[in-house]
Amino acid sequence: MTSAFDCFEVVESNEQPLDDSLTAENFWQGVSVWLSNPHVVNRRLFGCKIISSGHLPKCSRLDVSRFVGHCVVKEWVSSDLTPLVSEFLGQKDELKEGFNTGKLNPQPELNVIFLVRQLLSKTDSKTAEANRDVIFIDFTNNEATFVPFFEDGDTMQTKLPYKFQGVFSPGLRIKFLVYSRRPALDLSENWLRTTLFPRVVKWISAKPKEKSTIPTGSLTLVDLDKYNATYNRLKLKFGPYFVKIWTEQTDPLKFVYEDLAIASYLLCLWNCNPGDVGPSFVDLGCGNGLLVHVLNEEGCRGLGLDLRSRKIWAVYPETTKLEVSTVIPSPDTIYSNFDWLIGNHSDELTPWIPVLAAQSSPNCNFFLLPCCPFDFYGKYQRKDSSNSQYTEYIGYISSVGENCGFDMKIDKLRIPSTKRTCLIGRNKSACISKDLLWEFVNSTKACTIFNPRPAEEKVRNCTKLPKELIESVVQMVTQKMFEKVKEGKWQVEGGLSMADAAKLVPDEMKSQMKKEFGGLQTLLRNNHSIFQVQGGVIKFRLPKLNLELKNTNKWKNRPCWFFSNHPHGCPLQDDDCSFKHV
Structure with a gap:
């Protein structure tokens, strides 16, 4: 039964204890996933961002219930949020610095946390302001309440307020509650009960992942809103044309849109807007050259180098600079007139790019998207079987960048590839002399001969057998x-x-x-x-x-x-x- 003071009722409950070892940390672990990554369940969303937050020291369950009831009557007008907070919830204090909404940990002394989450559409960034929800994080009672707000137009989310509640008696039971005074045939309840609730329970029950070099989130170093808008713009501008005229043997639906996503990420990382003159770059091992072409068209002065040309190169205009050149790393290999070196699946050149950037100029940075693992002089050999080779290799490349004096950041792209972890090296803490750079390089292996791949690769897939x-x-x-x-x-x-x-x-x-x-x-x-x-x-x-x-x-x-x-x-x-x- 719903009490006179509560506008929520239980519609689904995991009555059996999930596991006696589960704690409040596990409960908030599962809530954090839904709070930070709604797009993993709701495919209409691209992501979300927290646009307002605060600590409500005097807020109670009853205050939250009164707030929800008022918002329903007022039909979810998000522009009224500011006066509503002070009227129903009391004074809002600033959250302590370092509070991570993406990884909630029980902090009963905080009482109730107030968050406003803006939901980002995959296709239409203009609808974002009309799709928000207010979230109450009650650490004392282990409750997370979500109140959706939407204005004119189609909503990208449920229309019902709902709540997750963790009950310990002992062991953890999960209750899922929905706003009780809802329309009889509201379809939102069915989605909440049969889709969202089981996923949250699954996240709560999952074992916490061990710390890894590779981040769990994606696009953490760029503004999600700007990236989404940039990718949608580039997709319309370049996608259909290049898919139609693609001359390579590779799948255009994968490779064209993957390069457009990488270009979007770089433009946001460099804080480029349409019409701006962006930074200069060299793409080492540029392959089909589409990334170079898109960045050139978007105002970035750049050059692509590869040991052989591709058919698609003939399609690009003269303004797209692509050259056939074999890059041989040496103390004399310098790109002093460029701001960034790019290595997109650059294979044997991957570990060399931090070295080449460091010796090119104090202002030269780099972006790497590694695929096949190589060290300086051959195939990379695993050293720790407790990690996957890919995870270990990302750590190895990151350490190379740090040894070259770079401040290293690791992020994940959203591209149709299993190898989507990128490394960014910039803001060098100190200039390292060329002698020290090469002393570091030569100390990593006995062999000191770099062997580039041949310009013409022999086809070896059983098609040349007698x-x-x-x-x-x-x-x-x-x-x-x-x-x-x-x-x-x-x-x-x-x-x-x-x-x-x-x-x-x-x-x-x-x-x-x-x-x-x-x-x-x-x-x-x-x-x-x-x-x-x-x-x-x-x-x-x-x-x-x-x-x-x-x-x-x-x-x-x-x-x-x-x-x-x-x-x-x-x-x-x-x-x-x-x-x-x-």
């Missing part, structure tokens, strides 16, 4: 699969396992495939018109049922492999198969 070997392996596998086909059946039931297929191939053939950076699975997948390899199981690929495809020049004269080789022929009729039945 034709006779490929045909022999295909024949071995298909013959074994034919033996398993039952009378009247077309497909092999259950398929053929990779382990059984491997037993058919002689060791000398396997060795030859390995030399081409592949193996049996790679070879079979290269013959994708015949085989389908998934989950370690080989099956025959069903011919495509597509009459329009049959009439295209690409397929219409190609004979159907199944028609002439399979014991039961092609499973499709002549007019339905994309290939030619001869």
Whole structure:
């Protein structure tokens, strides 16, 4: 039952103790995730930011309930927040310096914390002011109350006030409460109860992550609002055009929008606005050059260097400066006229970029987005198996930057890649002499010869194997699969396992495939018109049922492999198969 003094009622409760070891710290750990990262549950959001905060030393549960009731009656007018706070909640004091809203820890002496959170839309930054919520953090009673505010237009969040409550008796039970005087058919309650509440319970129950070099949050070094607006602008300006005319073999939907996200981050990091003249830069190992092009178009004077050109380079205007050049790190490799060195998946150059920035000029900074791990003179070798290689490598590059005199920051980008941790080195604490820099470099390994990758990379993916070997392996596998086909059946039931297929191939053939950076699975997948390899199981690929495809020049004269080789022929009729039945 809801008391006369409380406008909330329990709609969902985890009555069984989650774990006897869970404490108030665990409760606030889960609330912190929802407070700081609402976009992980609500996909319409890009993120949020706290725009106002304070300590309410005289606020009580009843005061919060009266505040909620008044706001509902007034239909959530956020412009009335300032007078409402003093009227219903008493005096608001400033929070102590260092209070972290992203990582709440129980502090009963603070009584109630008052926060105003602004929700940021993925697509329309103009709606942000109309989508806010007021949050009350009650450490004394282990309660977190969320009161949504919205004005005209479509809201990006629930319309109902709601509350999370931790009860210890002993062990932790979680109660989820919703504003009691709600419309009977309000859909917000269902989303809150079935989607949000289980996620918060999951975060509360999760074991705290051990401290890591890599931050858990993303875009922590830039203004979220500005980044969102910049990315949406660049996406409309460059995205559709480059996806349409992309000349590379790579997936444009990934690589185009990934580079636009990186460009947006750099423009915000450099505090560039449209029309500004941005800092100068060199992108070492620029690849397709799109990042250089976008930054040039946005007013930054820059240059891209790579050991070979790409087809897409011919598309860019003359104002996009791209050069074929092999960078050989040495005491004479200096970029004194540039403010930033960029290493975006720069591989073997990655650890060298802090060194080159340090010796170029006192004002030269760097941005790194590492991928493949290299040290100064070869592949990076793991030293601590307790961490992943990637985590350890980020720490290694950060230490290189610190040894070169840089103030190092680590952040995460929001890009479609698993390797999205970036390192920023700037504001050098002290200029380090070139002799000391190279003494540090040469002390890290006995070998002192830098080997750049060749300008022309040999294709080694089993496509260059002798034709006779490929045909022999295909024949071995298909013959074994034919033996398993039952009378009247077309497909092999259950398929053929990779382990059984491997037993058919002689060791000398396997060795030859390995030399081409592949193996049996790679070879079979290269013959994708015949085989389908998934989950370690080989099956025959069903011919495509597509009459329009049959009439295209690409397929219409190609004979159907199944028609002439399979014991039961092609499973499709002549007019339905994309290939030619001869």
